[in-house]
Amino acid sequence: MDRFDEMRIFLRVAETCSFRRTAESLGMPASTISDAVRHMETRLGVRLLDRTTRVVAPTLDGEAWYQRCLAIVGEVEDAEAAFAGGDVKGRLRVDVHGTLARHFLLPTLPDFLRAQPQLELVMSEGDRLVDLIREGVDCVVRVTEPADSDLIARRLGVLPETIVAAPAYLERYGLPLTPDELEGHRVVAFLSSKTGAPMDLEMMVNGQIVTRRLPTSFVTTGAETMVDAARLGLGLVQVPRYHVTADIAAGRLIEVLTHYAPAPSPVVALYPRNRQLSPRLRVFLDWLATRSFTA
Template sequence: MDRFEAMRVFVRVVERRSFTLAANDLGLPRSTVTDAVKQLEARLGVRLLERTTRQVSPTLDGEAHHRRCVSIVADLEDAEGAFGAARPKGLLRVEVQGTLARHFLLPGLPTFFEKYPDIEISMSEGERWIDLIREGVDCVLRFGILPDSDMIARRVATLERLTCAAPAYLDRFGTPASWDALDGHRMIGLRSLTTGVVRPLDFMIGERLENVTLPTTISVTGTESYLATARLGLGLVQVPRFHAADDLARGTLVQLLPDCPPRPMPVSLLYPRNRQLSPRVRVFLDWVAQEVASKNART
């Protein structure tokens, strides 16, 4: 293994805190990864990693060498990608909230793979906040207000949201006339996986934002369950318009209080700040931004 490949291996081991996970990411035998790091340590004459039965972590020398390796690997990948003949290639790990994937990304993937046949995508769906570097993820597509982090966030769209409920719910509790006349009504709780807190309903009154918390019969963490329980007549929900469009057309959900809608929510791409983008990540980010913006404009 040449020095550049050894640097790539070392960087991945540090990021993943595991020889096994790094080997899986790189498509190499674990023994190859272990030998590459041992040879790197022997060549430098320092111990770069502390190994325990649970985790691998860098020493002080390892942290310093990791920073240099990250910069060198990124510069070389960027230099190679600058030439037109160098097509983006390799495995790309992304995480997307499920409804965003199905509506915005999956329909356009055949075209993406026609243009970039050497890229392989490993896509996971999730709602929780993750450590991209530790979990080996290249980028994340997220809906909603983002917590503070050291990630770079690129906003790609702002989605209209609406308040709705099932006809069965309205038959039982009545149709609310205004946002401040919701006494006696119930909401379905959408609970944050990160904090465990149930998000209140929110309403834009001109430029003013009002939050309302109603009693809940059920709270959920997944957006699909959130909409499914609304169809059952269990309470009011607030969702992006694209997510409820089919239900509104079928009449299984009814839009409420259109004069004081929920505040719009951003859709953002997140990726690590301390890593120069590889060509495959760069083309994927640009493609996602175009897909989300174009489909949101048609919604």
């Protein structure tokens, strides 16, 4: 293992504060990770990490060395990509909501991977908030309004939203035509990982976003489960329209409050602000920009 590889390992350990998570993200044995850091500390003659049974954290010297390594690794990766004719190599870890990935990314993913044959793409699925630095994730793709944070948000598109319900539900509770007619209705709600509370229904009324908090018959953290629950007649549900296009066409779900449709939701790619953009992540973001996140 050369010094450059040791630097890459140290960067990931310093970011994740964990030898185990670093080993998992880089696909290496944990013993290899700890040996690399120990060799680096011996060569430099300083302690780079404070190790306890609960946490691993950079020392002051480790923080300074982290910044140096970050710049060096970024420069070397950029230079290698330039002289390799644009080819990139190595592992890229991304986290994408499963339905979003299957609908917008997977259909053209083979073309992307054929163009980058030395790239190993590791894609996890989820809706929860991901600590990119600590978990060793390079990028997440989410349907969300970007918030001020230590992450850079690259907007990829907007998704039309809709409110739907099953015919059996509407037969029982009635078809609401205006927000004022939602009294007595129930919702299948998505549990926000940001607030820990069920998300309210949103509608546009005279150009303004209006929210309604209705009784919840079922709350979930899974978007697909939420749609399944709506099909079973458990309540109204608000989702990006692409989730339910086939259900609407087949009559399994019916759109309601169409004159008060929710505002479209932005699709964004989020990645750490304080980490130099690697060639691997750059080509992935450029590919994402060619996807049409509008349906």
